[in-house]
Amino acid sequence: MITKVVPELQRYFVPSENWIDEQVYVTGDDAHHVTRVMRLKTGNEIICNHPDGQAAICTITSMNADEVRAEIKEWMDTSNESPVSVTIVQALAKGDKFELVLQKGTELGASAFIPLKAERSVVVWDDKKAEKKMARYSKILKEASEQCHRNKIPQLHPAMAIKELMEQSQSFERKLFAYEEEAKTDAFQTFAQSVARFKPGDHVLIVIGPEGGFSENEANVMKQEGFAPVRLGPRILRTETAAMYALASISYHFEEMGCE
């Protein structure tokens, strides 16, 4: 629960090299945002977020069009980060669904995203456009993080196929995949049972399939690697809604019910 009321100051994520002793240097687009969009002046306060997750209230001491210099006034002790670190693996899907997952997933507390080249993904990402695409996605993550008062910007990993995902998954304590086929049998473990086993600090991986679902091969590979199939409520969710359901439920469980 938030007990200390913090004024609604604008937040900026500042790379670590721009923190020098008690000075913080806000540059580039963010400097433009401070001076031109927010029209702040010397003496005004902003919140600067360090990539390590800490945040400080800073007082602007000087500015020009390219750089805003601010002095750390006070480190903040509030954190809006989820006690459970959830990485959403989202199969590539049509249209702007991935962007919606990034934006809403950031608001709902995801700590990282991995685009999955699933066997039934009908879209294929063009490698030539990858750099441009990743730049746009990074911007969505940064803006959503600032807007919803995150302490950290979620990480975005490069797209990978199921084999590479299985290698990456070794470092996660909890691994789930949304698989309604399995959920129709009596053998499955409910999503709530899985969530109840999460411990604060756990790294959780949740894999969401494409519009056509996982292939049998993908489902088998995940099961062999210890991924638990779960259903996310009784209705059939669209691929981009599944991540939101999972993240909202985990937030509800740990941040509103206060289960630990």
Place this chain on the structure above:
Amino acid sequence: MITKVVPELQRYFVPSENWIDEQVYVTGDDAHHVTRVMRLKTGNEIICNHPDGQAAICTITSMNADEVRAEIKEWMDTSNESPVSVTIVQALAKGDKFELVLQKGTELGASAFIPLKAERSVVVWDDKKAEKKMARYSKILKEASEQCHRNKIPQLHPAMAIKELMEQSQSFERKLFAYEEEAKTDAFQTFAQSVARFKPGDHVLIVIGPEGGFSENEANVMKQEGFAPVRLGPRILRTETAAMYALASISYHFEEMGCE
């Protein structure tokens, strides 16, 4: 838990006047969908949903371009409807946010939607376009209901201001509004505490403010009428994300945790 595996048949919501004895008449766009999009034939099966929430597996007995005639084979005993009836009151917001709330809210189990003309809503709905707009929204609700296997299409009410909403709210057992200002004090009741008090069959009203939040007047009026202010997780959600958080959490609580 679903114990009976139902084949993935296409679903259609059929108005009550098209159910005559054991015959169901699928007409208009839906007939086109059966014959041209799904390319079904006589003898194939579809699921027909009655407006009362019941659904039947039906066998197609004849068809032409305008009408598909089917015979009831078997009434289904599964329901994907939430045990708690949640009405989302969504303040008018910019862009296509309301459409997103309708589509995702349907998947996440909402039973009705009320557009709210909030004091700080920056968009005003043009009454001349209201009919066209409502037709488009109804289509979104119907398609989302079919896609996610709802038994009932959520209701869409006409837009209203806070005063009319207070009159309408009399028939609801539980009334909440998302109000982060209140949530920063120690006096508020958590969202999870509120949800834990819901009983199956309850009618719940959840009011979500516009981008600029509720006015002080609106907040006071709701508090006087017995609405509980709640926060929806520690991060600042965009207006269109708030309804998703609330609905996913309620589904998780009642449909996955199985709390009653």
